[in-house]
Amino acid sequence: MKCLPKSTRLMHQICTFFKEQHLKDVIVVSIGFLLLFTAYGGLQNLQSSLNVEEGLGVLSLSIIYGTLLLSSMFLPPIIIKTIGCKWAIVAAMCCYITYTVGNFYPSRYTLIPTAFILGLGGGPLWTSKSTYLTVIGNKYAEKAGKLGKDIVNQYFGIFFLIFQLSGVFGNLISSLIFGHNSTKVEILNSSAYAHCGAGDCPGAFTSNNSTESHHPAKILVYTLLAVYTGCGILAVALTAIFLGGQTTEDKNQSFCTTFLATFYHLRDKRQCLLIPLTMFVGLEVAFISSEYTKSYITCVLGIQFVGYVMICFGMSTSLCSLFFGKISQYTGRIALLTLALYGVLFSEHKEAAFANYRLWNSLGFLIAFAYSNFLCVYVKLYVVLSMLIAGIGLYGIVECLECTKKPSTAFEAENKENTNLPEDEQTKL
Numbered sequence: 001m002k003c004l005p006k007s008t009r010l011m012h013q014i015c016t017f018f019k020e021q022h023l024k025d026v027i028v029v030s031i032g033f034l035l036l037f038t039a040y041g042g043l044q045n046l047q048s049s050l051n052v053e054e055g056l057g058v059l060s061l062s063i064i065y066g067t068l069l070l071s072s073m074f075l076p077p078i079i080i081k082t083i084g085c086k087w088a089i090v091a092a093m094c095c096y097i098t099y100t101v102g103n104f105y106p107s108r109y110t111l112i113p114t115a116f117i118l119g120l121g122g123g124p125l126w127t128s129k130s131t132y133l134t135v136i137g138n139k140y141a142e143k144a145g146k147l148g149k150d151i152v153n154q155y156f157g158i159f160f161l162i163f164q165l166s167g168v169f170g171n172l173i174s175s176l177i178f179g180h181n182s183t184k185v186e187i188l189n190s191s192a193y194a195h196c197g198a199g200d201c202p203g204a205f206t207s208n209n210s211t212e213s214h215h216p217a218k219i220l221v222y223t224l225l226a227v228y229t230g231c232g233i234l235a236v237a238l239t240a241i242f243l244g245g246q247t248t249e250d251k252n253q254s255f256c257t258t259f260l261a262t263f264y265h266l267r268d269k270r271q272c273l274l275i276p277l278t279m280f281v282g283l284e285v286a287f288i289s290s291e292y293t294k295s296y297i298t299c300v301l302g303i304q305f306v307g308y309v310m311i312c313f314g315m316s317t318s319l320c321s322l323f324f325g326k327i328s329q330y331t332g333r334i335a336l337l338t339l340a341l342y343g344v345l346f347s348e349h350k351e352a353a354f355a356n357y358r359l360w361n362s363l364g365f366l367i368a369f370a371y372s373n374f375l376c377v378y379v380k381l382y383v384v385l386s387m388l389i390a391g392i393g394l395y396g397i398v399e400c401l402e403c404t405k406k407p408s409t410a411f412e413a414e415n416k417e418n419t420n421l422p423e424d425e426q427t428k429l
Contacts, residue, residue: 030162035235039228042170048294055373060115062369067119069362076127088128095121097232167314175307196299201376277391282364
């Protein structure tokens with residue numbers, strides 16, 4: 001094998017990789033999520049620009065994350081126990097497709113119900129995915145005589161590397177389609193842009209028609225939505241046909257046990273101190289996908305540039321998923337802040353810890369989208385910045401608490417084998 005050319009060895013390794021059924025399942029679920037969130041991610045970034053009237057687009061997003069918050073707490077154990085992880089993923093993906101279809105004729109009677117349906121599916125989708133990858137990872141590790149946490153983390157690394165590319169493809173599709181818009185936009189004088197950026201306030205679009213003038217032709221909107229719907233249907237078909245049938249966790253806990261463990265975990269002062277930083281993540285991503293796309297991109301450049309600008313965000317996120325794990329061995333945890341943070345600090349109670357992450361992260365999204373139609377952008381910037389400063393400050397206290405631990409306790413916690421959720425877990429629609 002060593003005598004073979006480098007390119008031949010690489011092809012052999014790739015072929016060997018795909019021969020393993022468990023790795024096929026990782027690739028299938030990853031591509032399924034890639035297709036699904038190519039559609040949803042691209043559409044989310046356009047909501048504040050496409051559905052401006054009465055703030056309907058942002059209102060639908062607030063409903064999504066409000067419902068997602070509740071569904072994450074109540075539905076996953078019930079759904080997974082009833083139909084298993086695979087079909088829970090398939091059913092949840094169908095919920096996402098309804099929201100895309102609702103955008104063909106946006107109104108309170110289409111977007112609000114479909115946003116509610118999407119939120120209901122969001123909680124089971126992410127929990128089922130995490131459970132599925134964890135189960136097949138631990139089963140393979142047991143078969144191969146390897147550490148479960150090593151295999152599971154490898155699977156999640158593959159998943160997030162592929163998944164984060166949805167930010168590139170979804171935005172690229174929207175920009176390429178809207179780039180054909182034949183509507184000529186009048187070049188406005190500098191005073192017209194006073195209502196863009198930080199100066200964008202509720203009702204400002206009535207005096208500044210920049211956002212409305214950039215609205216694409218209906219036929220282009222329908223074309224985009226048709227492509228996104230097709231991506232969603234393809235994701236469902238791929239997952240339903242090719243994903244293996246491993247369905248449930250090795251250790252099933254009752255719904256009440258899981259639910260109560262989430263709030264019981266708040267007795268840990270470190271968890272409470274991390275709440276502002278966790279909420280900041282939701283506030284920051286919501287600001288980028290809603291305020292930044294509308295007030296800084298569409299208002300000045302046009303909606304066709306939203307995708308191109310957001311591609312940079314998606315590509316950097318994807319690359320970070322690949323490289324930050326390697327950087328951590330040189331920089332340590334403090335330099336990377338929240339990346340893998342919950343899995344390291346709460347190694348003995350990871351399920352409850354990640355449930356809290358999803359809870360407070362979703363709450364950050366909900367708050368950001370809820371006040372979006374009522375506050376000026378500069379006020380929102382102050383809110384996000386204040387939460388960041390508070391989060392970093394409280395995180396410093398967490399590190400101080402960790403430093404005061406007995407070395408033996410810290411060593412045992414860090415080296416305990418993990419059979420629960422891995423440190424790469426995150427809650428993004």
